[in-house]
Amino acid sequence: MQFVAFERAKQGTGASRRLRNGGKTPGIVYGGAAAPQLIEVDHNALWHALKKEAFHSSVLDMELAGQTSKVLLRDVQYHPFKQLVLHVDFQRVDEKTKLHMKVPLHFSGAEESPAVKVDKCMVNPIVNELDVSCLPSDLPEFIAVDLSKLEKGSSLHLKDIKLPKGVTAVVRGSQKNPALVAVVPPAVEVEAAPAAPAADAKGKKGKK
Incomplete structure (x- = not known):
């Protein structure tokens, strides 16, 4: 699977809030020989991708600044009650490392x-x-x-x-x-025991 990311210069709570208000999700890419890099991803595209099982368990192709690299999704932070992705983490993949x-x-x-x-x-x-x-x-x-x-x-x-x-x-x-x-095993169906015959409410009258 492939997705597009963009370089993100600013960090901090205020900058991340402005990104989310603009329909973007802040994230980071780390691992490998390169330094960690701040990124942003289109929120709607990311939201739909996260619904696919393969996005969580496959090596992904991330297009960033005109170059494509292999990454894995490592962490996603969701809003407690809104349909909103707050932050996403990706890890670079080395083809020779397990x-x-x-x-x-x-x-x-x-x-x-x-x-x-x-x-x-x-x-x-x-x-x-x-x-x-x-x-x-x-x-x-x-x-x-x-x-x-x-x-x-x-x-x-x-x-x-x-x-x-x-x-x-x-x-x-x-x-x-x-x-x-x-x-x-299937649950054993226990048949209810037949109810005892109801006693004659009137009872038998004894002889005087």
């Missing part, structure tokens, strides 16, 4: 799995994204996960999925093979 990124998981095939189709289980994703390490050229937009083989009583772990070429998962802590998807 990245550490969160990549979305795209699940498919759950409805065709024996767990759902035969045993009426529920398939619940535990995580929706995965920490990975790879070179910029190998960074996937997303990782496809096939759930069509899931069975009742099973679960899907990290080692059960095939990662794209050049991509390795980054796992923290003692859990080296975390669960990604859980299979939940």
Whole structure:
């Protein structure tokens, strides 16, 4: 994905407020051999781009001062209640340096799995994204996960999925093979016990 940025000379709260009033979003680009650089981006174009999953997880082409460079979106600050982006951070990408990124998981095939189709289980994703390490050229937009083989009583772990070429998962802590998807058995329908016959309100009259 590509976007256009412009050089920003002034900084400070007042300058940023004037930018936002003019339909621009202040930002910064840092990393690599060059010094951090202040930028501004068209707010509406940025707002629509931020709605796209790929803008958050892909290497982006940033056009600045007639030159195009590779960057990653690293941070976005939103207004607490307005539809307004207050600030955005990008990091320059070195083609020879591995990245550490969160990549979305795209699940498919759950409805065709024996767990759902035969045993009426529920398939619940535990995580929706995965920490990975790879070179910029190998960074996937997303990782496809096939759930069509899931069975009742099973679960899907990290080692059960095939990662794209050049991509390795980054796992923290003692859990080296975390669960990604859980299979939940169907709730047992407990039939209500039949109500006891109502006692004769009038009762039987005893003999005098």
